[in-house]
Each structure stands twice: as structure tokens, then as C-alpha cells.
Amino acid sequence: VKTETGADVDDGQEFLKWKNGGGHLHKSACIDPTVVIEIGAIVHPKSVLGANVHVGSGTAIGPCVKIGQFTKIGYNAALSNCTVGDSCVIHNGVCIGQDGFGFFVDEDGNMVKKPQIGHNVVIGKSCMLCGQVGIAGSVIIGDYVVLGGRVAVRDHVSIISKVRLAANSCVTKDIREPGDYGGFPAVPIHVWRRQIAIQCRSSKKRKS
Template identity: 50%
Template sequence: MDPRSIRRLLKTVVWRQKGLPCSFPCEFLQHFSSGAEGWTEHLSWARGGGLVHKLAAIDPSTTVEIGAIIHEHVQVGPHSHIGSGSVVGPRVTIGSHSTLWYNVSLQNSCIGNHCAIHCGVCIGQDGFGFFVDDQGNMIKKPQAWTLSVFSFLCSWRDTVIGDHTKIDNQVQIGHNVVIGHSCMICGQAGLGGSSTIGDFVVLGGKCGVADHISIVSKVRIAAKSGVTRNITKPGDYAGFPAVPAAEWRRSMARFCKLGQGTRAHLGMVD
């Protein structure tokens, strides 16, 4: 079934459950239930009206709002909330008291307890991995691993985000990344694949961490910095490549003085 038909179906279900007049023909629903392969196994969830697969294990106290879709073998703990428009892919696990707001997409992931995932977030999608073969062809590299949003460690193949870690908008986290607990990752930051971030780490806006980089706990990276080497000592870092913040400030001071001397030598006046 094409996306337009799915949206039409969901709108029809919403209108009928609210008792509103519906201009869509009943034959459409009959065609959907009888001829749409794979969708006949989804039932309307009593607590919210969303569509839940028969093979999903959903706690009765969980709310699945109208327009949300939960696929097969999904497990959701008690008192969680799935917002309208959200899609939970096969074999995803969601803990208790977690909230998915509107239009969230989950695949290949495991969400812990008391997590809040805001509108429009996509987690667990296929990674950006390619290689060039001997003939010069661009080949897609499989990226089918699991993303876990909780504190205990998984195997190196999984992407793990620890408890109480806050992630701002437009943040890119690569595959096989491990992030500790109580970290703060500000907007437009990017973490390369297989990088490891300790606990209580702060990444400023637009800063980047190269792949396979390790950062110890209690490190703060200034905005627009680039981490190209492992950071083994706690503290503040800045610049590109990122160095201890005090060293970066001294370098900038010398650079500014050099610029002033050059302008004076050329007779330029500010």
C-alpha cells in the first residue's frame, strides 16, 4: 500500500472513532483489511486508538495514540506513551515510563526507562557507510546494528547512549558510538563512528569528533571545535584541532598580536 493510501486510512479511522462524518467509502477499509498484505495483523489499541501488531508485547497501561503504528515483536513497558504519527519498527524495545512524542521513528533500537524522545526524532536508521570496490563502484556497507538508549554497556557493535544524557537538535551520532551518562551534546554536533565518550562530557554546538576517537569523562569541548585525537585528561578543550582551552587562548592572543603588528607595519589603521 502506498503512503497516500495509508494516510487516507489513518484519517478515516480517526474520523470514524470520533464519530465525525467521513467522505471516504467503506469499500476502502474493506480493501485495506482484505487485500493489504502485512497490515491485516495490526489491531486498534484500546488505549489511544493506534495500530499495534498482534505479535507485539505492549503493557496494557501504555498509550498508543491514533496514527501511531507498532510493528511485530515490539516490547513496550508499563506507563509509556507513543504519540501520533510515530512508527516503532520490528523488534524495538521500549522501557517503562518513556514517552515518544509525535512523528518519532524507531528502528534497530532499545529505549530504556524514563526516556523522552521529542517530535520528529529518527533513531536506528541505516548508517552512512560505503566503500569503493576494485572496479571503482560505490558499494553500500551493511550497517544493521542496534542503538541502545540506557546506561549499561553492550557489545562494541551497538550504539549506546547513557542515562540522563541530553541531545539537542540536529546532532549526528554515527554507528558503534558509546556515550556515557549525564552528557550534554549541543545542536549540530557530530560524532564519527566507533567514537567513545565518557561520563559528564559536554560537546558545544557545531563541534565535531572524528571516528574512532576516545574522550575521557569530565571533558568540555568548546563550540565549533574539532577533536581529531584522543583526549585522555579531563578539562576544557577548544580549537581545531582541539587542544586544552588555556593553550588555545594563548595561541589566539599571539595570533591577534601578530595581526596588529602586521597592520602597523603596513601603515593600516583600524
């Protein structure tokens, strides 16, 4: 038996085999006909996938997840408790909306860490999150924000659009002005550099 969307289903079956790619989806999911769900991927109940979304093999889309059009999701990713916008790229092994860091295995067999994004996080368009970034729950990030490697953002913090954070920075309070920031806690980049210079001079004086 075929559904109106073209998925193959046996009578009484909860999950259907999707026509494009061979993956499976719950019969209550809303899937655009152009979506590709690769073999081994699964889309859970009441999720919504827009036009031209591509879901890689082994990826799990949790219940009630919404994914915007033209978004590409790699293999072995896991998405839950989230809404993903249009034209996003989610790399292999990424975990969104759940405990634990995602990872993938590179060509040399090394396990490479991916960012961790907590619950109720909102991320604007054209943002870049580098390796081992950690974002706690209920954070709001504007558009065109860049988080360098191992940047940490505490819960319930807002970051305005067009902010760049240096690697290993920690955001402990709202950032309300665009610009470059660094340090722990994160401050404007020129302040952070001045702090580093003062520390270096103090260290040299103590040694002398």
C-alpha cells in the first residue's frame, strides 16, 4: 500500500519506508515530497521536514522537530527538542537538543568533537560554531555570530548579531554590542588583550 506522499506502508504499521532514500518516518510526520531520507535514518512522530531537506544515513530526527527547507543533515546525527531553519548544514555526528557532545570519525580514524547545544537554544542565520563549543539552555544567539573553538556560553544569555568570540572564551552575561570579544569572562577584545599584556608584565616583574 502507498500513502499519498508515496511512502510504502503495511496496514497497521507505525513507521513508513520513505520513497526517496529508503529511510523510515512515522506516519504522523509531515514530510515534503522532495525530502531525501537515507537508509538507516528515521524521522519520529509529528516532525516537519521542509522542501529539499536531506537526512543522512543513521540520523535520528526526534519527535516534533521542525527542519527548514534546503537543510542538509549528515550521517549519524541526532536532533531532538529543536527547530532548524532554512539552508542549514548539520555535519556528521552532531547532537542537538540532548545530553552529550556529538562526534564523528575523520579519515585518519580520529574522533572529532562537535558542538553541544542545549535545550531551548535559538541560533540565528549564518552563524558559525567551531569544535567543542558548548551552549547551555535557553541561550539566544543573533545572526552572523562566530564562536571560536571551545567557547562556552552560560544559560539564559543573549548574544546580539555580528559578534565574534575568540577561542576558549566564556560568555557569562548578555552581549549587547556587536564586535569581537575574548577571555573568561568574555569582554571586548581590546580589553582582553590589555588584560593579557598586564598579566605578562606582572609575571616578568615577579621573575626578575
